[in-house]
Amino acid sequence: MATGKRRSATLLLIAPAALVLLVFLVIPYVNIVIMSFRPPGEGAPYGVGFTLANYRKFFSDSFYMLQVLNTLWIGFVVTLSCLLIGFPVAWQLARGESRLRPLYYSIVLAPLLVGIVIRSYGWTVLLGNNGVINRTLMGWGVTDGPLPLMYNGLGICIALTHVLLPFMVLPIMSAIQGIDPSLEAAARSLGASRAVAFRRVLLPLARPGIQTGSILVFVLAISAYVTPALIGGLRVKTMAVTVVDALIDTFQWPFGSALALVLSVVGATCVIVFARLTRMRWKVA
């Protein structure tokens, strides 16, 4: 009796959070799936009854298919560049002996604390036709006209790599911090070159961090809205931008839901394939 009473008292602790997540996360997500089968409405965001028309519209129009491929390609390029740029930095943060390490660490964290709109705006200032980079290059006489750095996939990739880099660096950093440094030293003393010790010892042990970072960056890249909207302008649109436009500007709620779900399923499939290929062990942090 007494323990039963105690248990119900402790359940009160988790009840508010459980309620919030159930009502404002689980039910709304189920609702998106239902919405994607609704017909478009007349004078309302959606009509009554159910239909497959939204999915048919998506699969019969190569415009949307190309856009999904383009979005996935951007996600892939951003993930790869974050990995290549981020790994050395993660290593330096985990193993470096510099006195400036706390400063470096806060530089990596800093972008996370500046709003995404502001960071993307910073990139428009840097990449625009009249931006810092083009002005400087033209001033030096390197190029005659401005290089096309904005309103294209390149600009979106550059800005997204910047925005998402911390999500790659931090998991890899904590993975490397968990590796005993004497393992590398042992490999070296057994005659392994630096390159071999890196490839055969450090890299396999850091794999969980690389996997977590890659998945985070990829998912965030293909679902990003602000950066592609500001850098891509009206010319280059990623899937998330098209989805939000369909919802906000043209009120095509059912079709927008179908688009969002297709992108989610395709994105999740990529993540699962990646996890399988790299033999990921799912573990909760």
Place this chain on the structure above:
Amino acid sequence: MLSRLFTGYCLIVYAFLLAPIFVVVAASFNAGNFLTFPPQGLSLRWYVVFFENEVFMRAIRTSLWVAALTACISTVIGTAAAIYAVRHAGRMKDTVRVAMLAPLLLPEVLTAIALLFFFYAVGMGTRTMAGMVIGHVVITLPFVFMNVVASLESFDPALDLAARSLGAGRYARFRRIMLPLIKPGVIGGALFAFIISFDTFTISFLLKGIGTSTLPIQLFDYLRTNFTPEAAAVSSVSIAMTIAVVVVIEKVLGLRIHRF
């Protein structure tokens, strides 16, 4: 030689990380009418323009209100859940953790769309600020939860036991033992929820009511049509406010933020 090259490479990456932020702050002191480089002299005129712009001022007030409300609600709910997860969940601990981190793992744009439909479906719409605050609470919960869990895990259960054997009741033990010890985690989580709510865009953009634009939304709208350095001044003030909160967290409270 190799390590020199390596350090140089890392320094370039750090410059890359700071570049857009630096450029925005530098541009805000531009005296000219447009964002040009090099700047046409130094001036604070765009800050004056910003502070006299009622639209932006209202957006800042909205942002601060939403962030404060979000931080309060999120902190209470998230702290309770963290105490449950660490002290009472038993074998369910991992399940509770995954569930609490779920909002972080789901794409924000999808959560925003889901909530938008839901609020319409239940007839609440987005006429008031409530929808936006609920959305912010959902996405900030994981951060409060993680921060409080981290400080609870370094909290020795023997202290609680000792207090109990000395005759302290449940409430007294919570008030006098647990709360003071996990206070850094709770305050850190609250401030973090505040920053995230203050800076977040997508969820606010989809859930905003009429006349409840937050600062990031107003800035985004402005940037789609305008190119004056006023946006840079707005951004710089926003960055300064965030830095102020972080300095409070790190220096005054001596905490480390748990973002992951």
